[in-house]
Amino acid sequence: MPLIALFLQPEVIYxxxxxxxxxxxxxxxxxxxxxxxxxxxxxxxxxxNHKFTFIDLFAGIGGVRIAFERVGGKCVFTSEWDKACQDxxxxxxxxxxAGDITKIDAKEIPxxxxxxxxxxxxxxxxxxxxxxxADTKGTLFFDVERxxxxxxxxxxxxxxxxxLVGHDNGRTFKIILEKLEKLGYFVHYKVLNGLKFGxxxxxxxxxxxxxxxxxxxxxxxxxxxxxLTLTDILEPHDKVDKKYFLSDYFKKKLQQRLKEQNKRIAFxxxxxxxxxxxxxxxxxFSCALRANGSHNYLVVDGIRRLTSREMLRxxxxxxxxxxxxxxxxxxKQAGNAVVIPKIAAVAGAxxxxxxxxxxxxxxxxxLFNYEEIKTSQQIYANA
Numbered sequence: 001m002p003l004i005a006l007f008l009q010p011e012v013i014y015x016x017x018x019x020x021x022x023x024x025x026x027x028x029x030x031x032x033x034x035x036x037x038x039x040x041x042x043x044x045x046x047x048x049n050h051k052f053t054f055i056d057l058f059a060g061i062g063g064v065r066i067a068f069e070r071v072g073g074k075c076v077f078t079s080e081w082d083k084a085c086q087d088x089x090x091x092x093x094x095x096x097x098a099g100d101i102t103k104i105d106a107k108e109i110p111x112x113x114x115x116x117x118x119x120x121x122x123x124x125x126x127x128x129x130x131x132x133x134a135d136t137k138g139t140l141f142f143d144v145e146r147x148x149x150x151x152x153x154x155x156x157x158x159x160x161x162x163x164l165v166g167h168d169n170g171r172t173f174k175i176i177l178e179k180l181e182k183l184g185y186f187v188h189y190k191v192l193n194g195l196k197f198g199x200x201x202x203x204x205x206x207x208x209x210x211x212x213x214x215x216x217x218x219x220x221x222x223x224x225x226x227x228l229t230l231t232d233i234l235e236p237h238d239k240v241d242k243k244y245f246l247s248d249y250f251k252k253k254l255q256q257r258l259k260e261q262n263k264r265i266a267f268x269x270x271x272x273x274x275x276x277x278x279x280x281x282x283x284x285f286s287c288a289l290r291a292n293g294s295h296n297y298l299v300v301d302g303i304r305r306l307t308s309r310e311m312l313r314x315x316x317x318x319x320x321x322x323x324x325x326x327x328x329x330x331x332k333q334a335g336n337a338v339v340i341p342k343i344a345a346v347a348g349a350x351x352x353x354x355x356x357x358x359x360x361x362x363x364x365x366x367l368f369n370y371e372e373i374k375t376s377q378q379i380y381a382n383a
Contacts, residue, residue: 035198035227036220037070037341040348044071047355055079055109055153057117057144059097061088061333063315064116064159067343071351076110084329091322101143106150114350115151117144118159118338145179155350156180158208159338162191165206176208185210190219192346194339200230200285201314203339207346214360217353220345230269230284233313234300245304254280254302265302272299286314291335308334316340 044050055077056065065075078097080086090096098104119140148156165173180187187210194203197220211217246254254272257280258265267284274280274297281287286298289311298306306314308323308330315337323330 035341037197037345037348040220040345040352041071042348044348044351047351049355050351052113052351053111054114054116055112055147056097057101057115057147058119058140059089060085060118060336060338062093063317063338063340064118064157064343065093066317067338067340068114068116068347070344071347073114073347076112079104084325085333088322088324088333091324101140101147106147109147109151111151111153113154115144115148115153115156116158117156119144141176141179145183148180148183148185152212154213155209155211155354156185157343157346157350159343160206160208162204162206165189165191180208180210184212186212186214188217188219192219192342194288194342195285197339197342197345198227199314199316199339199341200228200233201288201339202283202285203288205338205342207342209346209350211350211354213354213358215353216356216359218349220349230271230286233310234269235307235310237301237304240304240307244307246299246302251303254299258282258302269301272302273297274299289314289331289335289337291332311335312337316342 050072052073053076054068054073056062056068056075057079059065059078059080060082065078069075075093078089078093078095079099079101080089080097081100086097086099144156144158164176167173177187177189187208189206189208191204191206194201194205207219209217257274257278261280263280263282265282267282270282270284271286272280272282273287286306289298300306300310308327309319311331311334312321312323313319315334316339317337325333
């Protein structure tokens, strides 16, 4: 094949475009923007048709909504069954979400451009029982499928724990991809870490996006811009209410465990994390916030718990967000929330992609290979 003919092949043009987008992003973020979220929002809002509508399923306390509104979206429907989350959502957005999505007729949902949803992850998570579709919460994905089939939005974004990819040796995730592709969507997925989007929280989640057209979408690059630290997130100890501080007994217990495990305190401030086996890690960032799990105890500098505001900050919520629940509920809500800067960066990349011409021929580039992604995750985790 002549060289010029080779370069004119659709697949080669597609790859070249993706490389160009990556290089362009690196140059822009290094020159003008603090982080990938800011760059992605700027690029999205430059598009002539950047105004769009979206729905917010399994909305929690509204993290996904904040992210998509930053990009230019207008929320036209919200669903969330938990009453405490509904209360928090209403206090901050002025509207109360519809309830149980399984009882809502898809025909009653307004038309929209993008469907968003972090369908419940407990059925697939490390903390949960990993029953997958055998768990009622796992089957809520099929309500997403039901709504996509009825409303046919231009695109969607779904978020879940990274364990979804490997659940049941990849069979669960394969079913999900097949269902989405059967509805006519071109699907892309990637495990993204909150640490790579400017937040001091190691929170890895699988992000799945799909488009009705084969747009030249690329997930945002890991941010090389401004990285928030625990110093930016945490309140000075003397400004924190005494109720958050550990008892002398518990502090001595932690110190004894550190001594037994021969651990040294090398960072200040730091988050101490006790895992399921009782091992304590000391980090200059937070491990993933959890909605529950007593073994996942996060302690600031070994002396106190995170405050409700600090937990929301770790997810990227602004301080203007109203906290109207008690500490136990705040911990649960923050643990179930999304990292807002990460979702905003992906949302911006989606809008930029949807403003381009679809790629032809209409070929799917997101074919699922569990062994391949498992290997890539191991490499990523060790990086």
